[in-house]
Amino acid sequence: MKNYKFIKNDKDWQNFIKKEKLFDRSAKPIRRAKVKGLIKFAFWFLRIYVIVMVVLIILGFLHLL
Amino acid sequence: MAKEIKENEKVDIxxxxxxxPIEFRLRAIDRLNIRELRKKKTKFSKFLLLLALIGPxxxxxxxxxxxxxVITYAQTGSIFGIGFFIPFMLLMIPVAYIVQEMTIRLAAVTGRGHAELIWKRYGKFWGAFSLGDLVIANALTLITEFIGITFGMGLFGINPVEAVLIGIAFISTVTFGLRYHKWERISLVIAAFNLIFIPLVFFAHPNWSAVANSLSTWRVSSGFTPLFLYVLLASIGTTIAPWMLFFQQSSEVDKGIIPEDINSGRRDTLIGAVVMAAVAIAIIILTGTVVYGTVSNGSTASYNIQFIISTMGSKIGSLPVDLxxxxxxxxxxxAAIAITASTSWAVGEAFNWPKSINLPFLKGRKFYIPGLVSMAFAAIIVLIPNIPLGFLNLTVQVIASVFMPAALLFLLLLSNDKRIMGKYTNKPWQNIASISIMIFLVTASSLYGVSLVFPNLI
Structure with a gap:
């Protein structure tokens, strides 16, 4: 194993692990975002966009077949 | 006292x-090397650090x-020449960079992939919607990659079955047989072969003053016809695809980047964007010089890749065609290697499975199987006789066009989310630039999606 001069003792190793975040960062739970204001509006736009596009695509594909 | 002894005790790394755990063990070795390079201040060590942090x-x-x-760019050059699309591809460099840069920050700060963040921050509905769309679009895109592989190998006399088997063996060996560091380095070597299109330009002996002139005049040779808009939208769709956001964020997480590495990630992405545009421009100059103008305007021959290849062969010889x-x-x-990995990462993140290319295949089989299944599905579809490949290609573009606004909206929301990003949220100029790009891409991709199924609408 290569010798890494910046890790001399256990404390250096622990600092290295902490600094490089060498642990499962996904284990820390994250809270669900509050959807309000402009974001709520954006989500409604997205829903409508998806529905309109899906309908257009179904019609288009039926037209093509 | 005991603590003091431990602190002074020499550590056995x-x-x-x-x-x-295995996935962190391999990542730790990579990070030890990076940290060591960071400690050295010589120009050579800085260069090595740049190389080590290049990747996703x-x-x-x-x-x-x-x-x-590649086929889209070849068609673009053969239909429209070089007049409009060279400056257009240069414009795509900042567009691609600004969009992908957000994924670097998200990965470095949160340590989570895009699928996981959408699922956890915006709930199961949007999480499942994004994941479903991504997995379907990826599987269908893989079909187009296998079409390219079989077509390209076919030019060397390799039959489709052999071509697909060679492709599967190669992709499987790289994706399932190598751990992250080697997977990334080998992928970079494979990516480097993409540069092969650049020297091809010199076989075509292009008119360089016309190329330079296109940058100052930036005009559309045929005017804004429906065909021009169609090719324009296809080129935009080719430049930014939803899987790219998921791939880069997951890949940066698996590489183990931390906020300290954000600038290196930016350099990596900028180099990639410049190379991407250079290759695209090379293909456009090649076919724009050799094929453009060989058939009358409006002829469908110039869209046909067989025609483009045979024209190249007759005009500049067989070596450029082979290249x-x-x-x-x-x-x-x-692309198949990247897309297969992107599927595995996204499914792993959504279902909270172990999710790292550092996992050996058997230990990480749950993680690898979605990618493996999508690759096998694509390979089988390509080999089915008389399968409507054109229809499948169209479907993948349409799905991407539906998915694109959602993917960009989540990217923008997450990049501005103070709770998870802290001081690394978008700056005002980044929001202005990314919202403008988003409006442009959403308009373009929805127009493209609609135009694919209603060709007479534009």
């Missing part, structure tokens, strides 16, 4: 590494020049 940005951008992309075929196969392979 090998033993310490063994205490870490270059891979994602070059994989974006996939088999479908073009190698480039096409390579484009299919690098």
């Amino acid at each position: 090998q033993e310490k590494l063994k205490e870490l 940005g270059v891979i994602v951008m070059i994989a974006d020049n996939d088999a479908g992309g 073009f075929a190698i480039g096409l196969v390579d484009a299919g392979l690098i």
